[in-house]
Amino acid sequence: xxxxxxxxxxxxxxxxxxxxxxxxxxxxxxxxxxxxxxxxxxxxxxxxxxxxxxxxxxxxxxxxxxxxxxxxxxxxxxxxxxxxxxxxxx
Numbered sequence: 576x577x578x579x580x581x582x583x584x585x586x587x588x589x590x591x592x593x594x595x596x597x598x599x600x601x602x603x604x605x606x607x608x609x610x611x612x613x614x615x616x617x618x619x620x621x622x623x624x625x626x627x628x629x630x631x632x633x634x635x636x637x638x639x640x641x642x643x644x645x646x647x648x649x650x651x652x653x654x655x656x657x658x659x660x661x662x663x664x665x
Contacts, residue, residue: 588653589635595660620659627652 589609596612597603599619603612609632617625631650 586639588650588657589639592653592657595657599660599663616656616660619663620656623656623659624652628656 593609593612596607596609596616600612600615603615613628613632631653635650
């Protein structure tokens with residue numbers, strides 16, 4: 576039986592993104608927003624699909640803070656960003 580991925584996996588992805596941003600950019604202020612972290616990541620990783628990353632962030636924020644319905648599905652662009660930041664931070 577196929578199951579639709581839950582938003583829980585998206586929340587874990589964005590939580591992981593926050594952790595990677597904090598590790599990669601230790602100069603980010605305490606309580607930084609994802610947008611602040613992504614501004615630094617955009618400079619560090621210009622070759623990624625930033626249009627898709629921005630779209631995924633807007634979708635997540637709409638769900639998380641605006642009460643919009645979940646879109647479902649894993650966030651591939653966010654996963655690629657996390658991987659790129661982990662690689663470049665070593």
